[in-house]
Amino acid sequence: MPAAMNYKHIYHAGNFADVAKHVGLMYCLGALQRKDAAFFVLDSHAGRGYYDLQAPEAHKSGEAERGIQRLIETSMGATQLADYFATIRARRGKRLARYPGSPALIASGLRPQDRALFVELMPAEARAAEREIESLGRVRTEIGDGYAALKAFLPPEERRGLVLIDPPYESLDELKLMLQALADAYRRWPSGIFLMWYPIRSASQRSMVHARFEALRIPKMLFADLAIHPDDAGVGLAGSGLMIVNPPYGADDYLRDAYAAIHMGIAVPGAGYVEVARLTAERMAQ
Ligand SMILES: C[S@@+](CC[C@H](N)C(=O)[O-])C[C@H]1O[C@@H](n2cnc3c(N)ncnc32)[C@H](O)[C@@H]1O
Numbered sequence: 554m555p556a557a558m559n560y561k562h563i564y565h566a567g568n569f570a571d572v573a574k575h576v577g578l579m580y581c582l583g584a585l586q587r588k589d590a591a592f593f594v595l596d597s598h599a600g601r602g603y604y605d606l607q608a609p610e611a612h613k614s615g616e617a618e619r620g621i622q623r624l625i626e627t628s629m630g631a632t633q634l635a636d637y638f639a640t641i642r643a644r645r646g647k648r649l650a651r652y653p654g655s656p657a658l659i660a661s662g663l664r665p666q667d668r669a670l671f672v673e674l675m676p677a678e679a680r681a682a683e684r685e686i687e688s689l690g691r692v693r694t695e696i697g698d699g700y701a702a703l704k705a706f707l708p709p710e711e712r713r714g715l716v717l718i719d720p721p722y723e724s725l726d727e728l729k730l731m732l733q734a735l736a737d738a739y740r741r742w743p744s745g746i747f748l749m750w751y752p753i754r755s756a757s758q759r760s761m762v763h764a765r766f767e768a769l770r771i772p773k774m775l776f777a778d779l780a781i782h783p784d785d786a787g788v789g790l791a792g793s794g795l796m797i798v799n800p801p802y803g804a805d806d807y808l809r810d811a812y813a814a815i816h817m818g819i820a821v822p823g824a825g826y827v828e829v830a831r832l833t834a835e836r837m838a839q
Contacts, residue, residue: 558674560721566604567617567652569819570793573779574625574719574750575658576637576811578796578803581715581746582662583636584801591666593714594659594708597699597734598721599671602660602676603651620819622648628818633811639704655717656682656694663691668711670695672702700734708742715746722752728765736769745797753792755784757769766796767832774832775800777808779816782824791826796832805829 565571585592599798606617621643628634629645640661641653653661656671663669664790671694673679673684695702703716716738720727728751734749749766753759759778767773780792809829816827 554802555719556724558721559640560723561610562600562654562721563604563608563610564614565616565820566611566654566774567606567622568614568620568790569781570620570750570752570790571652572810573777574635574748574795575641575653575655575778577748577797577808578655578658578717579640579662580804580807580811581748581775581797581801582659582691584746584803585667585714585746586662588713589666590713591664591668593667594663594669594717595702595709595714596659596669596717596719597620597653597669597696597702598717598719599673599679599682599699600654600719601657601673601681602657603653605651605682606649611724617649617733619668621652622756624815624818625649627792628814631814631818633807633814637811639782642831654682654698654718654767656686656692659717660686660688660692661688665691667691667714668709669693670700670702670706672697700730701752702797703734703738704741707738708745711779712744715741715749717748719748719750726764730805732765732769739769739771744799746797746801749796749798750795751796752790753778753780753794754789755791757791759794763832765796770833771798772833773799775808775829776832777804777812777829779812779827781816781820783821785826805831 812827
């Protein structure tokens with residue numbers, strides 16, 4: 554059983570890392586929609602459907618203020634972010650009242666033939682997702698351990714689709730748990746698209762995370778890293794990382810441009826970077 558947790562995503566919803574992760578998620582969903590055949594989405598650490606950006610927790614942290622709210626002010630004109638802004642219903646000059654979490658974004662990308670499963674450990678969060686997301690018979694929410702769900706529900710009968718693994722990294726062994734779960738899930742479903750979010754705190758920690766992914770020896774892995782603070786700036790999170798297994802065609806260029814737009818819009822002046830590159834393709838090709 555997973556350990557008890559104190560993590561509450563409402564403090565972080567709509568921060569730059571959420572935006573970066575969701576921009577990558579939306580691109581992959583869009584790619585799946587290009588074919589008519591049904592797809593399946595499993596969100597193993599789903600959180601709730603929507604986050605109230607007026608909630609005291611959101612005000613207290615100020616993360617959405619420096620994240621999505623600032624991005625709307627600075628970057629509504631960025632063409633690379635237009636689809637994302639449209640999906641979250643952001644409008645020029647208007648503050649966003651509620652921020653859609655990954656289950657809301659996924660549900661908005663499902664067609665009648667598609668299906669999604671949201672798994673969340675905290676009952677109150679899972680119930681909120683269940684309450685706020687219109688299922689139309691395509692969506693199921695389970696209270697439970699996301700890592701156990703990866704074992705129980707993969708591979709799906711649809712044979713195409715994606716998995717989002719977005720744990721809170723509260724405990725020191727979360728990275729290890731996530732990598733073990735990915736290795737096992739990839740063995741079960743080698744053609745699935747897998748998206749894993751990871752925090753970036755410093756250059757050495759980022760290299761360590763990349764090396765641990767690389768050690769899995771999965772052939773097609775794309776990392777998309779966006780930092781908006783200097784390393785070890787004392788802000789908790791210098792950057793946001795997204796590892797994509799089996800990235801859809803065009804993801805490299807799209808994410809490079811979209812993350813550059815986010816960086817330009819909200820990075821601390823002179824700080825941070827964007828790096829989007831294949832982790833293993835070159836080595837495997839030799
Ligand atoms: C970073 S938040 C998820 C945010 C969400 N994916 C989004 O993008 O909107 C992590 C979530 O994982 C939940 N959680 C923590 N441990 C879990 C576990 N073992 N299985 C499933 N959910 C878990 C937390 O309660 C929290 O809601």
